[in-house]
Amino acid sequence: MADKKKITIVGAGYVGMSLSLLLAQKNQIYVHDIDKEKVQTINSGKPTILDKNMDDFLKNENLSIKATTNKEEAYKDAEFIIIATPTDFDEKTHKLDTSLVDSVIEDILVINTKCLIVIKSTIPVGHTDFLREKYSNNRIIFSPEFLRESNALMDNLYPSRIIIGGDCDKSRSFAKLLSEGAKTKNVQPTFVTSSDAEAIKLFSNTFLAMRIAFFNELDSFAMVNNLNVANIIEGVSSDPRIGRGYNNPSFGYGGYCLPKDTKQLLANFKKVPQTLIQAIISSNSSRKDFISEQIALNDLKTIGFYRLVMKANSDNFRTSAVIGIMERLKKKGMEIIIYEPLIEDESLFNDFELFTDIEEFKARSDLIVTNRKSSELDDVESKSVSYTHLTLPTIC
Numbered sequence: 001m002a003d004k005k006k007i008t009i010v011g012a013g014y015v016g017m018s019l020s021l022l023l024a025q026k027n028q029i030y031v032h033d034i035d036k037e038k039v040q041t042i043n044s045g046k047p048t049i050l051d052k053n054m055d056d057f058l059k060n061e062n063l064s065i066k067a068t069t070n071k072e073e074a075y076k077d078a079e080f081i082i083i084a085t086p087t088d089f090d091e092k093t094h095k096l097d098t099s100l101v102d103s104v105i106e107d108i109l110v111i112n113t114k115c116l117i118v119i120k121s122t123i124p125v126g127h128t129d130f131l132r133e134k135y136s137n138n139r140i141i142f143s144p145e146f147l148r149e150s151n152a153l154m155d156n157l158y159p160s161r162i163i164i165g166g167d168c169d170k171s172r173s174f175a176k177l178l179s180e181g182a183k184t185k186n187v188q189p190t191f192v193t194s195s196d197a198e199a200i201k202l203f204s205n206t207f208l209a210m211r212i213a214f215f216n217e218l219d220s221f222a223m224v225n226n227l228n229v230a231n232i233i234e235g236v237s238s239d240p241r242i243g244r245g246y247n248n249p250s251f252g253y254g255g256y257c258l259p260k261d262t263k264q265l266l267a268n269f270k271k272v273p274q275t276l277i278q279a280i281i282s283s284n285s286s287r288k289d290f291i292s293e294q295i296a297l298n299d300l301k302t303i304g305f306y307r308l309v310m311k312a313n314s315d316n317f318r319t320s321a322v323i324g325i326m327e328r329l330k331k332k333g334m335e336i337i338i339y340e341p342l343i344e345d346e347s348l349f350n351d352f353e354l355f356t357d358i359e360e361f362k363a364r365s366d367l368i369v370t371n372r373k374s375s376e377l378d379d380v381e382s383k384s385v386s387y388t389h390l391t392l393p394t395i396c
Contacts, residue, residue, distance in 0.1 A: 004028040004064060007177070008078040008115075010104050012038040012048045012067065014256075015120050015145050016084035018152035021047075021054060022181040024063035031067040032074035042067035053153045075111040080174055084120045084145075089260035096264050098123050102131070109135060116170040118143050122201055122261055125268045128165060128194035141166035142194040143174070144201035149255060157183045163201075165194030202268070205261040206280060211246040212253040213283035219249035220290050251371060252287045254321025259284075288321070292328035295369065302335045304355075304365025306377060309342060322371060326352060337364055 005027045009016045012033040020029050020042075033039055038048045042065065047054035057063075068074050075081060083104050087096040101121050108117055117140045119128060128142040142165040147155045159182055164175045175189035192200070215233065222229035229249060237244045253259065262284075266277045295303060308320040326336045330351060337353045339361040355361035362368065362380050370377065 005080070005177070006030065006078045008032060008074045008081045009084055010074070010081065011084035011086070011121075012042060013084065013086065014049055014051075014147055014149070014152045016082075017042075017048050017054070018051070018147060018156045019082060019084065019120070019145075020065055021057055021061075021063065021153055022156040023177060024065040025061060025181050027064065027177065029063075029065040030074045030078065031065065032069070032071060033067065034069060036069060039067040039069055049152070051150055051153055053151075057153060071107055072111060075108050075115075078112060078115050080118060080170075080177070081108050081112065081115050082118045082120055086256075087121045087123060087260075089263050094263070094267050095124055096122065096260060098127055105131060105135070105140065109137065115139065116141065116174060118174060120145050122257065122264070123198060124264055125198045125202065126195050128198065132194075138168075139170065140194075141171055141174075142197045144197055144204075146201075146204065156181070159184065159187050162187055162189040163197050164189050164191050165197030167191040199268075202261050202265040205258050206265050206277060208246055209253045209258045209262050209284070210276070210280045212250065212258075213280050213287070215247045216249055216252060216287045217283060220287065223294065251291060251321040251325055252284045254319055254323075256319050259319070284321075285324075288324040288328060292325050292332070295325070295329060295367065296332050296334070298367055300334075300366035302337060302364055302366045303329055304337050304339065304361055304368045306339050306361075306368050306370035306374065307372070308338065308340045322369070325369070337361065 007023050007027050008030045009020050009023075010032045012020075012031050012035065016031060016033075020031050023029055031039070031042055041048050045058055047058060083101055085100045085104060087098055087101060089095070090097045098121075101119060101123065105117060108115065119140065119142045122144070123142065128140060132138055132140050144163050144165075145156075146160060156178075159178070162175060162178050162182075164171050171191065172189075175191070179185075179187065179189065218232060218236070219229050221227070222232055233247050233249075236242060237247050262277065262281050266274070266281060269277055305322060305326055308322060326338075330336050335353075336351075337355060338349060339355045339358060341356055343349065343354060355364070358376055362377070365380075365383065367383055368377060368380060
């Protein structure tokens, strides 16, 4: 262990957990989190998130990883400290709330004066420069992550790109750590300024949101005009300049990243003319309005929502796009019920009745709305409708 670098990762969510496993192959990793349950989970050899590859990786790889709630233990003598704490979008200030990131940096600077601080949390363009100037410290850089939900580990092991917001010796050493942990050996790190790296992150996610919004509006058009959406999408996506990624109609984009990143990018356009970024955000809201109106046309009393998690093998239901549909329908006076077995704290959805018994849920529902096909719904196919498959039925 003596020849291994001590690397500390702050935050044990999607980014922190997957990075920990990547880097723990060849380094001593400390994960710092204030959540005692997450710390205990990691120290018992289990991942803190649902990711189809993490369990096997923890069992089969020789990893050096320890979790702790003790800041002193985590930060002291670490050569690199990676910040992967959440930054939610504040609707009042119209920007990402970086207070948690900022407070972590203040703690680090008190305990460790030599480490390179790498921000992985999504932040506004220019925030790293602000921090470097505020603390008169050039050892703070930004390096974006590009992870898919339920596939975070594989996206670290087989990265599409490695972006480093700095070009000093320490930054290059950090890039080398990421490359050494990856299974793909032909990804050359790209070194840019931290502000450029922040922009790369926000523009990447906003482009994905734009594709989702485009195909959702295509689907809305097809539904109104009684067209075959599968045929249209197949014809459009066959053009190699367009491609087949992110072309499934859905309730709208949701999840933890896209809603807040698009809003933050729009906020960064404050003094720059734009129409497209605002249109992407507006389109997402319009799609939810449209789907809600289509469902309401059925004039049914009880609408059941089958699963809130947006992807198979995922446990992220808190920021699901379908929640916006549920809220709109409830305002229209409909009774909304949910089947989501992953929800343990029923208080998270006080406005809706929660079911854990699938048969009781199906019996109570006049119409079942789902974002994926499932064999559990085969016997009620006549009253279920899916919104994320190309074989979309119309419901009006």
